[in-house]
Amino acid sequence: MAGHLGFSYIGVIFLMMLMIPNIIWTKHQPKGYDPIGENKILLLFERIGQVLVCTCAIIFSDFNIHDTWQANIWLIIAFICMLLYEGFWMQYFRSEQSLHDFYSDFLHIPLAGATLPVLAFFLLGIHGQVIWMLLSITILGIGHIGIHLQHALQLS
Incomplete structure (x- = not known):
């Protein structure tokens, strides 16, 4: 359950599926998006979790x-969760790219842009039986989903 050190091509594929839409998003951020005022503790969890994951x-x-x-x-x-995550991004990029679109559900999955990758990497941790991934994605999930939830609640 501790994990065997070595290169993971699957991990690289998952990270590419995660990062490519996020890189594109930097040029298509929602109108009115402002990360100022995000909860500092959640932001710390998110940043530490990102590095660890x-x-x-x-x-x-x-x-x-x-x-x-x-x-x-x-x-x-x-992998299905990651494909759904890509579907969320396709929905977002085809939309008006508003804050509502960014924090929307996808196929009835709440806050899909945050929950789907967290779920996918958690399942990857179960697949590999790597406790370090399970702990890392839990830290990331608390921060990332928490921040998205905070923004979504501000919209309602």
Whole structure:
């Protein structure tokens, strides 16, 4: 459950699926988006979690594909979550790109831009049985989902 050190190509794929839309988002931020005033504790959790999750995703080979499809069921579900995350971004980029669009649900998944990647990386941690990923994504999830929730509540 501690994890085997080595390169994870699956971790790199997941990180690319996470980061590419976020890089594009920097040029398409919602009108009126202002991170000033975000809860500093949640922001600290988010930043620490980001570093830990990115590191874990790359350095533990346990996330790579296992021998049988049954051993990969958690990976398959995690990958589906990442595909749904990409779907959320397609919805956002096709929208008016308002704050409402950014903090919207996707296929009835609340705060999909925050919850789907957190869920995906948590499932990746289960797949690889790496406690460090499970702890790291929990830290990130508290911060990232908390910040998104804070913004969404301000809109309502």
